[in-house]
Amino acid sequence: xxxxxxxxxxxxMLGQREPEKYGTTTLNDIENSVKERARELGAEVEAWQSNHxxxxxxxxxxxxxxxxxxxxxxxxxxxxxxxxxxxxxxxxIPAVEIHMTNIHAREEFRHTSLLSGVCIAQVVxxxxxxxxxxxxxLVNYLR
Numbered sequence: 506x507x508x509x510x511x512x513x514x515x516x517x518m519l520g521q522r523e524p525e526k527y528g529t530t531t532l533n534d535i536e537n538s539v540k541e542r543a544r545e546l547g548a549e550v551e552a553w554q555s556n557h558x559x560x561x562x563x564x565x566x567x568x569x570x571x572x573x574x575x576x577x578x579x580x581x582x583x584x585x586x587x588x589x590x591x592x593x594x595x596x597x598i599p600a601v602e603i604h605m606t607n608i609h610a611r612e613e614f615r616h617t618s619l620l621s622g623v624c625i626a627q628v629v630x631x632x633x634x635x636x637x638x639x640x641x642x643l644v645n646y647l648r
Contacts, residue, residue, distance in 0.1 A: 506547065506647055508640070509572040510539055512554040513561055513580035513589075519605075527605050530633045539576070539636050546644045550576075558586055565592040574643045575600040576636065583608070583618050594623040599646060601639040604629040 512532060520531035536552035543550040555561050568575060575598050582589050593600050607630035608615040621627050625646060628639040
């Protein structure tokens, strides 16, 4: 079972960016934890990050036929990107949306996710643990 983990804009700044909201764990630390847990579950994860919307669309489109599932934390693009939403819908690969904070308890503009309607689930609010919970849910769904 192969899973693609996509991280969007500003997530490369984890560990430095607003530690009161996101903690001090780096994206590299999170990716390594997800890969380790995936191995325990008999899955393989490729982690990838970009700050560029079009690159994220290209990565999603290239996943068709290569991956069984997608984990995605699109960052701020969650609330603005119709094209990332459409890319997820177009590849028909089960995807889980991830957020480290509870987007529904934050600023009003963060309450709406354009991605949730094309994802099988959304995991929010558990900081870096959100990634592990999303992985475990996706692996269970794919089995």
